[in-house]
Amino acid sequence: MKRDSLFEVVRTGLAIGLALLIGFIVTVLVSKSPLEAFKYFLTGPFTSTRRLGAFIEAAVPLTFTGLAVSLVFSAGQFNIGAEGQFFIGAVAATFAGIRLDLPPFIHALVALIFGAVAGSVAGFVPGYLKSRWNASELVSSLMLNYVFLKLGMYVITYHLRDINVGALVSLPLKETSWLPQFLPPTRLHAGIVVLVLCVIFCHWFLFRTGWGYEIRMTGLNLNFARYSGIPVTSVILYSQVLSGAVAGLGGAVEMLGIYRRFQWLASPGYGFDGVIIAILARNNPLLVPVGAIFLAYLRVGADVMAMYSDVTSEMVSVIQAVIILLVTAQAFLSGYRHRLVLREVKRHESAS
Amino acid sequence: MVAREETPILAMIGITKVYPNGLVANSKVDFQVQRGEIHALVGENGAGKTTLMKVLFGLEKADEGDIFIRGQKVKISSPHDAIRHGVGMVHQHFMLAPSLTVAENIVLGAEPRRGLWFDRKKAEEISRSLSEEYGLHVDVRAPIKDVPVGVKQKVEILKALLRGSDILVLDEPTAVLTPQETGELFLALKALKEKGHTIIFISHKLREVKELSDRVTVMRGGRVVGTRKTAEISSEEISRMMVGRDVELRISRPTAASGKAKKVVLLAKNLQKYSRDGKEVLKKVSLQVRSGEILGIAGVEGNGQVELVEVLCGLSPADGGQVFIAGKDATGKSPGDIRNMGVSHIPQDRMIYGVAAEASIEENLVSTRYRTSPVSRGISLDLKAIRQISRHLIERFTIKATSPSQSVSTLSGGNIQKVVVAREFSTNPQVIIADQPTRGIDVGATEAIHRYLVEATEKGAAVLLVSADLAEVMGLSNRLCVMYEGEIVAFFPEASEVTEEELGLYMLGLKRQDPREIEAAMMGEAESRPASEAETGEG
Numbered sequence: 057m058k059r060d061s062l063f064e065v066v067r068t069g070l071a072i073g074l075a076l077l078i079g080f081i082v083t084v085l086v087s088k089s090p091l092e093a094f095k096y097f098l099t100g101p102f103t104s105t106r107r108l109g110a111f112i113e114a115a116v117p118l119t120f121t122g123l124a125v126s127l128v129f130s131a132g133q134f135n136i137g138a139e140g141q142f143f144i145g146a147v148a149a150t151f152a153g154i155r156l157d158l159p160p161f162i163h164a165l166v167a168l169i170f171g172a173v174a175g176s177v178a179g180f181v182p183g184y185l186k187s188r189w190n191a192s193e194l195v196s197s198l199m200l201n202y203v204f205l206k207l208g209m210y211v212i213t214y215h216l217r218d219i220n221v222g223a224l225v226s227l228p229l230k231e232t233s234w235l236p237q238f239l240p241p242t243r244l245h246a247g248i249v250v251l252v253l254c255v256i257f258c259h260w261f262l263f264r265t266g267w268g269y270e271i272r273m274t275g276l277n278l279n280f281a282r283y284s285g286i287p288v289t290s291v292i293l294y295s296q297v298l299s300g301a302v303a304g305l306g307g308a309v310e311m312l313g314i315y316r317r318f319q320w321l322a323s324p325g326y327g328f329d330g331v332i333i334a335i336l337a338r339n340n341p342l343l344v345p346v347g348a349i350f351l352a353y354l355r356v357g358a359d360v361m362a363m364y365s366d367v368t369s370e371m372v373s374v375i376q377a378v379i380i381l382l383v384t385a386q387a388f389l390s391g392y393r394h395r396l397v398l399r400e401v402k403r404h405e406s407a408s
Numbered sequence: 409m410v411a412r413e414e415t416p417i418l419a420m421i422g423i424t425k426v427y428p429n430g431l432v433a434n435s436k437v438d439f440q441v442q443r444g445e446i447h448a449l450v451g452e453n454g455a456g457k458t459t460l461m462k463v464l465f466g467l468e469k470a471d472e473g474d475i476f477i478r479g480q481k482v483k484i485s486s487p488h489d490a491i492r493h494g495v496g497m498v499h500q501h502f503m504l505a506p507s508l509t510v511a512e513n514i515v516l517g518a519e520p521r522r523g524l525w526f527d528r529k530k531a532e533e534i535s536r537s538l539s540e541e542y543g544l545h546v547d548v549r550a551p552i553k554d555v556p557v558g559v560k561q562k563v564e565i566l567k568a569l570l571r572g573s574d575i576l577v578l579d580e581p582t583a584v585l586t587p588q589e590t591g592e593l594f595l596a597l598k599a600l601k602e603k604g605h606t607i608i609f610i611s612h613k614l615r616e617v618k619e620l621s622d623r624v625t626v627m628r629g630g631r632v633v634g635t636r637k638t639a640e641i642s643s644e645e646i647s648r649m650m651v652g653r654d655v656e657l658r659i660s661r662p663t664a665a666s667g668k669a670k671k672v673v674l675l676a677k678n679l680q681k682y683s684r685d686g687k688e689v690l691k692k693v694s695l696q697v698r699s700g701e702i703l704g705i706a707g708v709e710g711n712g713q714v715e716l717v718e719v720l721c722g723l724s725p726a727d728g729g730q731v732f733i734a735g736k737d738a739t740g741k742s743p744g745d746i747r748n749m750g751v752s753h754i755p756q757d758r759m760i761y762g763v764a765a766e767a768s769i770e771e772n773l774v775s776t777r778y779r780t781s782p783v784s785r786g787i788s789l790d791l792k793a794i795r796q797i798s799r800h801l802i803e804r805f806t807i808k809a810t811s812p813s814q815s816v817s818t819l820s821g822g823n824i825q826k827v828v829v830a831r832e833f834s835t836n837p838q839v840i841i842a843d844q845p846t847r848g849i850d851v852g853a854t855e856a857i858h859r860y861l862v863e864a865t866e867k868g869a870a871v872l873l874v875s876a877d878l879a880e881v882m883g884l885s886n887r888l889c890v891m892y893e894g895e896i897v898a899f900f901p902e903a904s905e906v907t908e909e910e911l912g913l914y915m916l917g918l919k920r921q922d923p924r925e926i927e928a929a930m931m932g933e934a935e936s937r938p939a940s941e942a943e944t945g946e947g
């Protein structure tokens with residue numbers, strides 16, 4: 057077991073190193089001063105408190121969607137609706153933040169709950185369609201992303217819009233609903249506490265409760281789960297509802313922590329990044345923050361590089377793709393691993 | 409006979425295979441086979457037989473050692489290489505395309521063509537002449553999904569022969585066959601041998617080894633213990649080599665519990681079931697199993713047994729009829745509800761229903777009790793309790809594993825079966841539905857499972873035993889019935905009074921009892937007893 061996890065760490069590290077090397081080669085091809093450009097890319101996120109903050113900040117929504125996707129993927133459900141759930145969660149929190157009148161702490165809490173509930177409703181739909189009519193959750197969740205995007209924009213435009221502002225933005229959120237920011241000049245906010253709790257909860261739920269066990273067994277072998285007496289239909293449903301709640305909560309946290317008005321015009325894309333992160337983390341909630349931080353680091357580094365050098369941030373997509381390929385390819389370095397195992401066995405034999 | 413000095417057609421020398429988890433499945437194995445012999449490979453579950461054959465067939469890569477075929481050193485790194493060197497393998501789990509016909513499967517990958525198109529006529533011709541040449545008779549036009557296992561096996565063999573294999577490996581070929589089918593297979597194998605083919609044959613049934621093979625190699629714990637001429641070694645000696653100590657082969661088979669009239673625990677009435685393409689696969693099947701008895705169902709596989717078991721366990725709904733468990737209506741209930749009524753189920757195909765292969769052994773062992781104490785502690789799981797239960801079961805059922813957290817997919821076939829059996833026996837079931845419970849399990853462990861079945865009945869459980877192994881159903885059952893084409897065509901209130909030959913006639917559909925008499929005998933009997941509570945569920 058020890059050897060396995062150690063190997064995983066080494067392997068992932070090497071995959072990342074190799075991907076960065078390829079990224080560097082690409083940089084050499086497109087840049088006049090590749091060394092400098094690449095330095096911005098690698099060290100950019102650490103060069104100021106603001107950037108450091110920006111990069112951790114960016115990891116927050118990614119962690120939420122990564123957790124959400126991990127939950128449904130564990131149940132073997134390819135629901136990629138985290139995008140729409142995250143968005144609708146943010147809209148619901150905006151609604152609560154503008155329309156409700158509550159004392160400080162309570163207001164934020166209620167707004168978060170609004171977000172989670174909206175997300176879980178959004179997760180319920182494909183879950184219900186799947187468990188009732190066996191409709192592919194992949195297709196329905198993907199299409200529903202657009203539905204929830206438009207629905208959210210409708211609510212903002214026709215019910216919450218601030219008509220005194222030229223741009224399409226909502227009324228300001230009441231201060232009582234804000235998640236307090238600490239550590240200025242960064243925008244790190246109290247939502248990080250919610251995040252940590254959420255990571256711990258998801259891990260506990262998946263690996264320490266009967267429900268999580270049901271989810272994992274259903275994901276690994278549906279026939280076996282049914283045969284064992286696990287109520288697979290409801291597992292399929294509640295895994296998606298719970299996942300929706302986590303994504304929706306993420307949208308609410310992002311809204312209340314970072315923004316003062318709702319100002320997105322398009323879906324911010326965290327849901328699809330969540331899919332990448334869930335794959336990198338092998339659906340393990342404890343690894344999701346690591347994956348999210350890494351992805352955020354790449355993104356911020358790319359921004360810094362794009363700002364200060366002649367390389368565009370699109371290049372980061374190339375590096376990202378390579379890393380994901382290498383990390384998820386099971387066979388990468390398996391020969392090396394096998395030699396390690398063999399050596400250990402030999403040592404054992406000669407010792408005994 | 410085999411000449412000693414001849415170079416062996418196959419020699420595997422110093423083969424060592426270590427799996428990624430560090431398990432040494434083969435350790436410096438030397439294995440030699442002479443041209444034209446039938447060579448049996450035996451050993452307990454997990455001894456490394458399948459692994460050795462996978463190395464030969466290029467499915468696993470050996471870490472050390474060499475393979476020589478016809479005296480030439482060869483490198484086999486894929487099944488393709490193996491086939492090129494004339495090695496064919498029939499796997500324990502068949503690898504056929506169910507929707508294609510027999511002929512299409514036989515030529516798959518080597519299809520005859522006319523222009524761009526697949527030449528069906530030619531394919532059927534090739535298949536037919538091949539099947540005649542080797543005396544492996546099959547209907548080349550039948551779709552694979554409609555033919556019994558025995559035929560599937562022949563198709564696998566024909567497939568290998570078409571590709572020019574003259575060394576044929578069969579991994580537990582008889583585990584799924586009825587005695588008739590086994591007999592046919594043996595005739596075919598002997599004919600192949602006459603034609604100069606070499607056959608390697610893995611089996612847990614020593615009777616078959618004695619009957620069929622010229623020589624036998626015994627493996628234990630990843631090593632070869634020895635190779636002997638079959639004629640010069642007794643079954644007792646073989647099993648001593650397998651286990652490493654004296655074993656009593658003829659442990660008095662646990663006498664089946666006395667079938668005293670007790671209450672009916674499992675009752676099925678007029679069960680009907682149609683397959684997807686509208687065929688009637690269960691034709692008004694009625695049966696009852698009483699507490700403390702084993703009701704056996706004999707029959708050639710594919711005559712409705714699987715469907716019957718699935719309906720009884722709630723895995724698929726019946727299209728008619730009713731099921732009662734301990735007097736309560738269980739018709740149309742979910743598998744979970746039925747388990748809660750005290751039903752355990754050992755499924756026929758362990759890889760489909762029996763386990764989640766990618767999950768750990770312990771996760772597989774608790775899948776039916778994660779909601780009850782001590783595994784469940786309120787809403788959270790007690791991981792310590794799970795570990796403890798698993799260790800206990802692994803020991804009690806002699807599952808060969810390195811740790812309870814090991815993935816089931818890394819166990820040998822027989823050990824996977826033991827995981828299923830361990831789980832299903834250990835929850836104090838009232839009803840046990842056992843479909844081929846000892847498939848692929850070695851001699852010692854088979855004894856143990858039989859003993860557990862009888863012990864369960866002594867504690868009052870009702871057991872429905874479905875098995876293609878006649879010795880098993882006849883030896884263990886109190887009462888016995890035969891299924892043929894979705895019907896119960898014979899019922900014997902005293903299983904010990906039937907002969908194999910007679911059963912065979914019913915199993916092949918050559919003979920049948922009057923349906924009304926069967927019904928009266930099976931359903932009426934219990935009612936006629938004084939202390940009966942047999943009418944449970946009806947009134």
Ligand SMILES: Nc1ncnc2c1ncn2[C@@H]1O[C@H](COP(=O)(O)OP(=O)(O)OP(=O)(O)O)[C@@H](O)[C@H]1O
Binds near residue numbers: 451452
């Ligand atoms: N993929 C794997 N990873 C790790 N260990 C494995 C793997 N496959 C098999 N093993 C282990 O190797 C050993 C030998 O397995 P093998 O399948 O060769 O046994 P076998 O003799 O065929 O047994 P059986 O009679 O039960 O089929 C077993 O202990 C098994 O757990």
Ligand SMILES: [Mg+2]
Binds near residue numbers: 458
């Ligand atoms: Mg095997």
